[in-house]
Amino acid sequence: MEQFFQQVVNGVMVGSSYAIVALGFGLTFSVMHVLNLAHPETAMVGAFAAFVVATLFTTNLLVVIPLAVLAALLAGLLIERLAIRPTRGRHILTSFIATGGLSIVMQNGAQRIFGVDPVRVAVQVEGVQTVGGVIASNMQLMTFGLAVAMMVGARYYVRNTRWGRATRAVSEKHEVAQALGVDINRVSQLTVGLSTAMAGAAGVSLALLHSQATPFMGAIFGTKSFVCMLVAGNRHIEGIMFVGILLGVLEALVAGYISASLRDMVAFGILVLVLYLRPAGIFGSYEHD
Amino acid sequence: MSALLKVTGLHVAYGPARVIHGVDLEINSGEIRALLGANGAGKTTILKAILGLVRAAQGAIEFPEGRLVRGLPPHKIAALGIGWVPEGRQVFSTLSVYDNLLMGAFNEHDQQKVQQRIEEMYKLFPIIETRRGQIAGSLSGGEQQMLAIARALMSAPTLLLMDEPSLGLAPRLVRDVFELVRTINQRGVSILMVEQNARQALRVANWAYLLEGGHIVGSGTPTQIEQSDAIKRAYIGRQAS
Ligand SMILES: Nc1ncnc2c1ncn2[C@@H]1O[C@H](COP(=O)(O)OP(=O)(O)OP(=O)(O)O)[C@@H](O)[C@H]1O
Ligand SMILES: [Mg+2]
Numbered sequence: 001m002e003q004f005f006q007q008v009v010n011g012v013m014v015g016s017s018y019a020i021v022a023l024g025f026g027l028t029f030s031v032m033h034v035l036n037l038a039h040p041e042t043a044m045v046g047a048f049a050a051f052v053v054a055t056l057f058t059t060n061l062l063v064v065i066p067l068a069v070l071a072a073l074l075a076g077l078l079i080e081r082l083a084i085r086p087t088r089g090r091h092i093l094t095s096f097i098a099t100g101g102l103s104i105v106m107q108n109g110a111q112r113i114f115g116v117d118p119v120r121v122a123v124q125v126e127g128v129q130t131v132g133g134v135i136a137s138n139m140q141l142m143t144f145g146l147a148v149a150m151m152v153g154a155r156y157y158v159r160n161t162r163w164g165r166a167t168r169a170v171s172e173k174h175e176v177a178q179a180l181g182v183d184i185n186r187v188s189q190l191t192v193g194l195s196t197a198m199a200g201a202a203g204v205s206l207a208l209l210h211s212q213a214t215p216f217m218g219a220i221f222g223t224k225s226f227v228c229m230l231v232a233g234n235r236h237i238e239g240i241m242f243v244g245i246l247l248g249v250l251e252a253l254v255a256g257y258i259s260a261s262l263r264d265m266v267a268f269g270i271l272v273l274v275l276y277l278r279p280a281g282i283f284g285s286y287e288h289d
Numbered sequence: 290m291s292a293l294l295k296v297t298g299l300h301v302a303y304g305p306a307r308v309i310h311g312v313d314l315e316i317n318s319g320e321i322r323a324l325l326g327a328n329g330a331g332k333t334t335i336l337k338a339i340l341g342l343v344r345a346a347q348g349a350i351e352f353p354e355g356r357l358v359r360g361l362p363p364h365k366i367a368a369l370g371i372g373w374v375p376e377g378r379q380v381f382s383t384l385s386v387y388d389n390l391l392m393g394a395f396n397e398h399d400q401q402k403v404q405q406r407i408e409e410m411y412k413l414f415p416i417i418e419t420r421r422g423q424i425a426g427s428l429s430g431g432e433q434q435m436l437a438i439a440r441a442l443m444s445a446p447t448l449l450l451m452d453e454p455s456l457g458l459a460p461r462l463v464r465d466v467f468e469l470v471r472t473i474n475q476r477g478v479s480i481l482m483v484e485q486n487a488r489q490a491l492r493v494a495n496w497a498y499l500l501e502g503g504h505i506v507g508s509g510t511p512t513q514i515e516q517s518d519a520i521k522r523a524y525i526g527r528q529a530s
Binding site: 162165166168169172173175176177178179180181182183184185 | 364393396
């Protein structure tokens, strides 16, 4: 039983990172109707930013994390300008090609700069918390807290702020929103900026938890998050968060009880099952208008 | 004095499909003008071109009073004082009624003014007040139309573009809507109204344009339009009422 709870805790920690990457994927898709294939690469940018800051300047997390998130956000704004804004309103394949191309450029760019091998992100957080034999490291708890803060912040923004309201309006009927005075390019920037900042937080979390960053870390991570979005549907923030965390837990259980080598198959197993049973996702539809 | 809105030589195409062919129209302050025409004539397209939502291939759009707006992004055009009641209501169905109203005043930063306008809308549309916390998608068709009109008025526009406000409403509500058009106009808002319901529209408008296949084929006072052959041929002949 203890081992079970331990796996669940580990799963929640990783799953919260899937959740915030998935949230960004879903947010960008439902607002801009663009699938940003370069989205997971911004997590990688966050991870390498953490590496650079930690190696060259300081290992103080209060500096490392904000700078990593900022780096991912800036990368996101660049992606928005280069590949999302120009392809908005066109066929979805156009944005696929544009953001997919950028994704390849970013992966290979990182490889050019940092090499193929993982770089070591040497930031330590000492200590563990134990509750009834279940252990969570302070580092785990810190990254979990970061993910939760990001989710709560995103939810607050979308629900309770003026631009958040405009974002929901654009997501539903962008022409009407524009004719009411909403600058859609601003909404695009805010949405992609927020989404990629969350991905950056996930990226730096992974880098800290595993003490490393690699140029291709976005790929598998992004695919899993994308699966979360597909499984949850793109309607509810809570739904995406729930599915992200659930995926983390299932993976941890599979790795713990069956075999670690099967871990990466979990996401795709669920995807196939859900798309078969509920093609629009568990929580809502992909349709608009 | 120049017109409040003046459209000259407007051409619009969707890709290779050219749908508006050199349309001229204008509206002076204080007027109600109607734009009539059968399905697919291009009425909605003209409104969207004025709003900057579709790109005009050619022509000039001046609002207000001579300012050239063609090519400006829609949010900048809206800020000049144009309100839009889109075809088929198009309320934000996942937002609350109250949030829909707030969206109407998106660029009004004076919260006092916003609240004041909301109160005005509640007076004009009592039903909206009782439904304010509800999700707009749960309103009836008639209620949604009222909300769409209220939302457009929230920005205190000088010109209101109304796209088939009576579409799909029960006869009694249709009468109410046209009454409302008068009321809004009496409060100083100029109105350009697209309608299929030509008879009713001609009753409230003081000038009308007749659009056929992307061309203006007639214009004049309601009496002139009603007596023209063009309208009988293109339009009223097919209407039941
Ligand atoms: N997005 C679009 N892409 C391509 N063609 C379009 C588009 N929107 C409208 N059209 C075409 O342009 C023409 C004019 O359409 P528009 O909607 O302006 O007509 P309308 O007069 O408003 O008709 P209705 O009374 O049915 O609303 C039609 O032939 C229509 O098929
Ligand atoms: Mg129309």
